Amino acid sequence: xxxxxxxxxxxxxxxxxxxxxxxxxxxxxxxxxxxxxxxxxxxxxxxxxxxxxxxxxxxxxxxxxxxxxxxxxxxxxxxxxxxxxxxxxxxxxxxxxxxxxxxxxxxxxxxxxxxxxxxxxxxxxxxxxxxxxxxxxxxxxxxxxxxxxxxxxxxxxxxxxxxxxxxxxxxxxxxxxxxxxxxxxxxxxxxxxxxxxxxxxxxxxxxxxxxxxxxxxxxxxxxxxxxxxxxxxxxxxxxxxxxxxxxxxxxxxxxxxxxxxxxxxxxxxxx
Amino acid sequence: xxxxxxxxxxxxxxxxxxxxxxxxxxxxxxxxxxxxxxxxxxxxxxxxxxxxxxxxxxxxxxxxxxxxxxxxxxxxxxxxxxxxxxxxxxxxxxxxxxxxxxxxxxxxxxxxxxxxxxxxxxxxxxxxxxxxxxxxxxxxxxxxxxxxxxxxxxxxxxxxxxxxxxxxxxxxxxxxxxxxxxxxxxxxxxxxxxxxxxxxxxxxxxxxxxxxxxxxxxxxxxxxxxxxxxxxxxxxxxxxxxxxxxxxxxxxxxxxxxxxxxxxxxxxxxxxxxxxxxxxxxxxxxxxxxxxxxxxxxxxxxxxxxxxxxxxxxxxxxx
Numbered sequence: 001x002x003x004x005x006x007x008x009x010x011x012x013x014x015x016x017x018x019x020x021x022x023x024x025x026x027x028x029x030x031x032x033x034x035x036x037x038x039x040x041x042x043x044x045x046x047x048x049x050x051x052x053x054x055x056x057x058x059x060x061x062x063x064x065x066x067x068x069x070x071x072x073x074x075x076x077x078x079x080x081x082x083x084x085x086x087x088x089x090x091x092x093x094x095x096x097x098x099x100x101x102x103x104x105x106x107x108x109x110x111x112x113x114x115x116x117x118x119x120x121x122x123x124x125x126x127x128x129x130x131x132x133x134x135x136x137x138x139x140x141x142x143x144x145x146x147x148x149x150x151x152x153x154x155x156x157x158x159x160x161x162x163x164x165x166x167x168x169x170x171x172x173x174x175x176x177x178x179x180x181x182x183x184x185x186x187x188x189x190x191x192x193x194x195x196x197x198x199x200x201x202x203x204x205x206x207x208x209x210x211x212x213x214x215x216x217x218x219x220x221x222x223x224x225x226x227x228x229x230x231x232x233x234x235x236x237x238x239x240x241x242x243x244x245x246x247x248x249x250x251x252x253x254x255x256x257x258x259x260x261x262x263x264x265x266x267x268x269x270x271x
Numbered sequence: 272x273x274x275x276x277x278x279x280x281x282x283x284x285x286x287x288x289x290x291x292x293x294x295x296x297x298x299x300x301x302x303x304x305x306x307x308x309x310x311x312x313x314x315x316x317x318x319x320x321x322x323x324x325x326x327x328x329x330x331x332x333x334x335x336x337x338x339x340x341x342x343x344x345x346x347x348x349x350x351x352x353x354x355x356x357x358x359x360x361x362x363x364x365x366x367x368x369x370x371x372x373x374x375x376x377x378x379x380x381x382x383x384x385x386x387x388x389x390x391x392x393x394x395x396x397x398x399x400x401x402x403x404x405x406x407x408x409x410x411x412x413x414x415x416x417x418x419x420x421x422x423x424x425x426x427x428x429x430x431x432x433x434x435x436x437x438x439x440x441x442x443x444x445x446x447x448x449x450x451x452x453x454x455x456x457x458x459x460x461x462x463x464x465x466x467x468x469x470x471x472x473x474x475x476x477x478x479x480x481x482x483x484x485x486x487x488x489x490x491x492x493x494x495x496x497x498x499x500x501x502x503x504x505x506x507x508x509x510x511x512x513x514x515x516x517x518x519x520x521x522x523x524x525x526x527x528x529x530x531x532x533x534x535x536x537x538x539x540x541x542x543x544x545x546x547x548x549x550x551x552x553x554x555x556x557x558x559x560x561x562x563x564x565x566x567x568x569x570x571x572x573x574x575x576x577x578x579x580x581x582x583x584x585x586x587x588x589x590x
Contacts, residue, residue: 037386037387037389040383041387044383047375048372048374115368115370116366116368117370117372119364120371120372120383120384123335123337125356125387125388126356127356270337271366
């Protein structure tokens with residue numbers, strides 16, 4: 001009774017006048033440039049990632065690190081460089097850096113994906129790598145000072161001297177680069193990225209990768225630890241990764257993870 | 272860039288439509304959201320109707336390339352919205368979800384859309400778009416403080432900030448007060464009159480009717496009907512048309528129509544009206560004046576009772 005098929009085509013209209021409202025067909029070679037898109041995306045990602053709750057909770061973790069550093073400095077320890085390095089490795093590189101990076105980086109695209117606001121970025125003529133890159137850079141911008149400043153203060157308070165401060169900055173930065181790549185991709189890949197990321201940090205980085213030197217090379221933490229160890233001269237377990245691998249590999253990890261995220265963003269369904 | 276599209280859109284040997292869907296299907300696991308749907312939409316306003324779960328939003332998402340059809344093809348202005356990144360410059364979408372970037376003001380949100388679209392002057396474009404939807408440009412409040420209706424208007428502004436050729440609106444009237452609904456309806460009509468291809472999904476049938484008469488009706492993932500809803504009603508020949516006749520002698524006219532076999536049922540409504548049922552409107556139209564003349568009656572009004580959009584929709588959805 002009701003024909004759901006398209007209606008028969010009507011006769012062709014006359015050729016379009018030069019200045020009319022006729023719609024021209026899409027041209028796949030039409031790749032409009034979007035100057036300022038990366039900067040705009042970066043500012044947006046910063047605004048969406050920074051929340052009072054996140055900053056306060058991670059700031060509290062940083063405060064704990066400062067207090068412990070102060071306690072080490074006040075204690076009558078035999079070797080402040082050794083104890084300070086172990087403290088930065090144990091609390092900073094193993095807990096504060098991965099957890100803080102997970103919180104911000106996984107939310108950068110993950111929250112937009114889950115609350116469906118990603119559509120407002122996706123349906124624009126913007127290269128997907130710019131969206132992913134802006135998310136990663138914004139995560140780094142927020143997380144780096146939030147983690148590095150308290151850890152540097154803590155390192156200084158231990159009384160270990162300049163090498164521990166420099167080692168802390170370098171170790172945190174190296175680790176964070178790798179983690180940001182992983183967790184930006186994780187946020188896009190899975191729902192509820194936070195528990196998945198915590199499982200990764202606890203089980204893989206904290207347990208499996210501690211098994212032996214080969215397994216340790218598969219954990220981001222090992223590269224930051226090796227950097228810290230090399231700069232302070234304090235021997236740490238499973239921290240024998242040599243230069244240039246100890247600083248290059250996290251960048252490789254980040255690049256591969258962000259490339260995966262870009263590919264996924266291009267192909268995934270958007271709500 | 273030789274092919275063009277307007278209305279039913281042809282130029283040269285190959286027809287190009289603003290929207291062309293061919294055999295599109297989409298399923299999520301065992302759930303079939305859209306099943307073998309084909310249609311073409313030209314310039315002007317087209318309403319996409321259907322009950323909840325009919326597949327309207329999935330269809331609109333496929334039109335914008337947000338999800339790919341599992342089978343079939345979707346072409347927008349002759350291109351693939353899933354693959355042609357440049358095509359997004361010519362599509363504007365008002366998605367169904369209410370949420371926008373909560374920390375931004377309305378101006379920042381719409382300006383961001385302009386920047387990402389690569390506009391030369393995104394500030395001016397944002398001011399213009401917000402003006403069109405009657406939102407203040409200098410409101411410093413973040414959108415998280417906005418009412419549902421205000422967010423809806425901001426969503427419309429970001430969809431039109433780059434002056435797209437194809438505008439897809441998923442339930443754009445939700446949350447708007449009556450005055451704003453009227454304003455939006457006029458806006459959509461104006462966009463259609465300006466040569467844009469506007470496709471609107473909505474549940475508010477009496478207002479959809481004011482967009483224009485062209486509808487696509489989806490039921491359970493399938494396209495139940497398309498075209499002018501009055502023409503669709505004409506095709507519903509398994510359901511009699513109900514027509515009210517107002518006259519000084521409704522009983523005599525009704526008897527005459529019954530005698531000629533033009534109507535199959537009559538219901539008198541007071542002294543000056545009758546409602547008749549016929550399965551052949553064309554035949555009825557030819558006969559009613561003749562019968563009135565024959566019985567010496569004056570005809571005051573002959574009006575169909577069920578060729579409005581709601582009746583058509585109820586029939587299609589409920590059958």
